[in-house]
Amino acid sequence: MSVNQNVDDMAQARASVSVDASKLQVFLWGEKGWQVRQRIESVLSKDPIFDKSSRSFFTRTELYYRALAMTNRLHELQELHNWSADEASIAFRLIDEPLPIQLHMAAFEPVIRTQGAPELRQKFGELIAQRGILGCYLQTELGHGTNVASLETTATYIPETREFEIYSPTLTSSKWWIGALGKTATHGVVQARLILPSGKDVGPHLFFVQLRSLEDHKVLPGITIGDIGPKAMGGYNAVDNGYARFDHIRIPREQMLSGFASVTPDGQYVQPPHAKLSYGGMLYIRSSMVSSGGWTIARGATIAIRYATVRRQGNKGADGLERQVITYPSVYYRLLPVLAHAYVFVVLGRNLTKAFGEMTTRLASGDTSLLAEMHATTSGLKVLVTTTAIQDLETARRSMGGHGFSDFAGVGRLYADYVPAATYEGDNFVLDQQVVRAALKAFDALVAKKTRNVDELTPSTVYLRHLASSSSPSSPSWDDPQNVVSLLEKRAAAMVQERAKHLQDPDASADQRVSRAVTDAFVAAQVCEFIKSLRETVGGKEAVVLSKLYNLHLLTTAESGLVDILSFGLLGPPTQGSDPTRDLRLAIKRHCEELLPESIGLSDGFGFSDWELDSALGVYDGNVYESLWKRAQSEPLNASEVTEGYKKYIKPMLERGQRLAARSKL
Numbered sequence: 001m002s003v004n005q006n007v008d009d010m011a012q013a014r015a016s017v018s019v020d021a022s023k024l025q026v027f028l029w030g031e032k033g034w035q036v037r038q039r040i041e042s043v044l045s046k047d048p049i050f051d052k053s054s055r056s057f058f059t060r061t062e063l064y065y066r067a068l069a070m071t072n073r074l075h076e077l078q079e080l081h082n083w084s085a086d087e088a089s090i091a092f093r094l095i096d097e098p099l100p101i102q103l104h105m106a107a108f109e110p111v112i113r114t115q116g117a118p119e120l121r122q123k124f125g126e127l128i129a130q131r132g133i134l135g136c137y138l139q140t141e142l143g144h145g146t147n148v149a150s151l152e153t154t155a156t157y158i159p160e161t162r163e164f165e166i167y168s169p170t171l172t173s174s175k176w177w178i179g180a181l182g183k184t185a186t187h188g189v190v191q192a193r194l195i196l197p198s199g200k201d202v203g204p205h206l207f208f209v210q211l212r213s214l215e216d217h218k219v220l221p222g223i224t225i226g227d228i229g230p231k232a233m234g235g236y237n238a239v240d241n242g243y244a245r246f247d248h249i250r251i252p253r254e255q256m257l258s259g260f261a262s263v264t265p266d267g268q269y270v271q272p273p274h275a276k277l278s279y280g281g282m283l284y285i286r287s288s289m290v291s292s293g294g295w296t297i298a299r300g301a302t303i304a305i306r307y308a309t310v311r312r313q314g315n316k317g318a319d320g321l322e323r324q325v326i327t328y329p330s331v332y333y334r335l336l337p338v339l340a341h342a343y344v345f346v347v348l349g350r351n352l353t354k355a356f357g358e359m360t361t362r363l364a365s366g367d368t369s370l371l372a373e374m375h376a377t378t379s380g381l382k383v384l385v386t387t388t389a390i391q392d393l394e395t396a397r398r399s400m401g402g403h404g405f406s407d408f409a410g411v412g413r414l415y416a417d418y419v420p421a422a423t424y425e426g427d428n429f430v431l432d433q434q435v436v437r438a439a440l441k442a443f444d445a446l447v448a449k450k451t452r453n454v455d456e457l458t459p460s461t462v463y464l465r466h467l468a469s470s471s472s473p474s475s476p477s478w479d480d481p482q483n484v485v486s487l488l489e490k491r492a493a494a495m496v497q498e499r500a501k502h503l504q505d506p507d508a509s510a511d512q513r514v515s516r517a518v519t520d521a522f523v524a525a526q527v528c529e530f531i532k533s534l535r536e537t538v539g540g541k542e543a544v545v546l547s548k549l550y551n552l553h554l555l556t557t558a559e560s561g562l563v564d565i566l567s568f569g570l571l572g573p574p575t576q577g578s579d580p581t582r583d584l585r586l587a588i589k590r591h592c593e594e595l596l597p598e599s600i601g602l603s604d605g606f607g608f609s610d611w612e613l614d615s616a617l618g619v620y621d622g623n624v625y626e627s628l629w630k631r632a633q634s635e636p637l638n639a640s641e642v643t644e645g646y647k648k649y650i651k652p653m654l655e656r657g658q659r660l661a662a663r664s665k666l
Contacts, residue, residue: 021607049073103185134184183240438460496517
């Protein structure tokens with residue numbers, strides 16, 4: 001065995017790949033984007049403010065202060081290097097832990113920009129952009145989260161003074177879980193029920209509210225603010241998620257976000273062109289969660305695949321060496337689909353961001369035609385991506401065995417920070433209902449009322465075309481992506497039809513299963529288009545390998561939906577004594593075996609540096625054991641040979657035990 005077999009194994013793995021990681025990096029980031037990313041990563045990784053070597057040992061308070069220091073330094077570097085807004089955004093995304101400023105960037109600033117009146121944007125826009133004020137988004141309350149319609153905070157219009165009065169009438173109306181509210185934000189966008197002078201409640205609307213003094217950062221009179229405390233598993237520890245209550249505080253009429261709905265000076269309500277326009281902020285965040293979820297999965301996949309490549313365990317070969325863990329079917333069957341998810345979601349998210357930009361442009365001119373489609377699509381994708389990412393990160397961690405539980409492995413930290421994504425911006429189980437509602441509406445128009453024809457179906461409902469034509473169930477060619485897509489679309493169509501049939505009496509899990517089927521069909525169709533475009537977008541051997549990786553995603557999606565597929569007989573009548581799913585499972589195995597030699601090259605294609613991953617087990621050169629050993633030496637408990645707890649606790653225990661043992665011999 002080599003002095004450092006791990007390094008040799010990693011070098012051999014890279015020598016065996018046929019894909020060019022640099023071409024994949026350009027494919028995922030764009031040529032200019034990849035160059036900018038490398039340049040910015042080089043700056044951050046060399047700056048001591050962003051050093052990660054000690055963060056595993058920091059308290060929550062220390063992590064918060066560190067997050068503030070990093071945020072401040074990022075803004076200094078932006079000014080120093082004259083980074084554009086896009087470049088600054090890349091710099092923030094390179095930070096692998098949540099920061100208090102993220103809600104300012106993801107919710108506060110976009111909502112003001114898209115829903116604020118011109119006067120409000122003119123007065124505060126530059127301050128917001130330059131971080132002259134720091135914002136947060138106050139939606140969730142102690143008693144209500146996803147059910148936005150039932151929020152209790154009120155904003156009552158007073159025509160005599162042309163002001164809104166913001167009030168928290170109950171304990172449960174306290175704003176809760178608001179990122180950056182606890183200690184950081186100076187201003188916030190507050191979601192509150194608009195009460196007109198007549199007493200009429202016209203539902204939740206958005207208001208721009210100052211929270212703290214810009215002179216000394218003290219909380220303004222009439223407002224109670226604090227931090228809600230530590231989160232589960234140590235996740236989001238650097239973020240000051242906070243609470244707030246408002247005691248009849250007044251704000252000017254101009255501070256209602258009135259880009260769509262508004263109140264006239266005398267108190268008359270001006271209806272928005274679409275009832276869901278105020279949800280634009282949530283849609284923006286949901287759309288961005290697709291690619292960010294993909295990149296999070298990519299981190300976990302890279303760490304786990306690198307470690308599994310150099311970890312040897314179990315059976316010995318002719319060379320006398322134990323087998324590389326990645327070569328066991330039970331390992332590559334788990335990790336390679338995770339790799340496929342990352343590639344699919346990164347590209348899908350990029351396309352969704354473009355689509356959201358188009359919708360925003362149309363909204364600005366009063367065109368709401370894309371809003372319903374975007375709402376249904378982002379709802380389904382938010383559920384799919386966050387559910388998948390949470391499962392994939394845990395799969396990656398467990399694939400690394402006992403060492404995966406170490407904080408130094410890096411995946412547990414990713415999991416703790418990512419797992420709340422299943423709840424924020426809409427609880428996943430509730431969002432499933434939104435997806436099903438949209439699906440049933442489209443089904444009703446096409447099949448029941450026949451007010452829509454097949455040509456009018458949108459990308460998120462095109463699967464329903466299968467209800468307009470009859471086809472016999474058959475075993476598809478699993479190597480043909482279009483056949484797999486067709487199967488997944490037929491599954492979605494059949495399930496929506498069944499859900500409509502039992503509209504008043506669905507089973508308990510119906511909405512979750514239907515939503516997953518509908519979203520799987522949408523993503524599958526997109527993946528099929530990705531495959532068709534690969535020759536043009538990346539070309540060469542990379543296109544061939546990515547085609548297999550994308551098809552692996554389609555195959556494992558079909559495998560995960562086999563209960564539904566078989567329930568509706570979509571593979572044809574079963575033959576006694578045979579397994580109709582065997583060919584599918586063998587196709588998955590074959591794809592995994594063909595992709596296995598490319599796994600290191602594909603994970604290198606994400607372009608993560610060791611500084612970014614911050615993982616002893618995911619180091620680029622494969623030198624995992626030395627890396628893990630060095631990390632352990634920095635543990636504060638190892639600073640002294642004899643722990644400070646010896647005299648006070650360990651010594652008395654030992655003496656007591658020895659005394660009792662001696663007494664028992666008498």
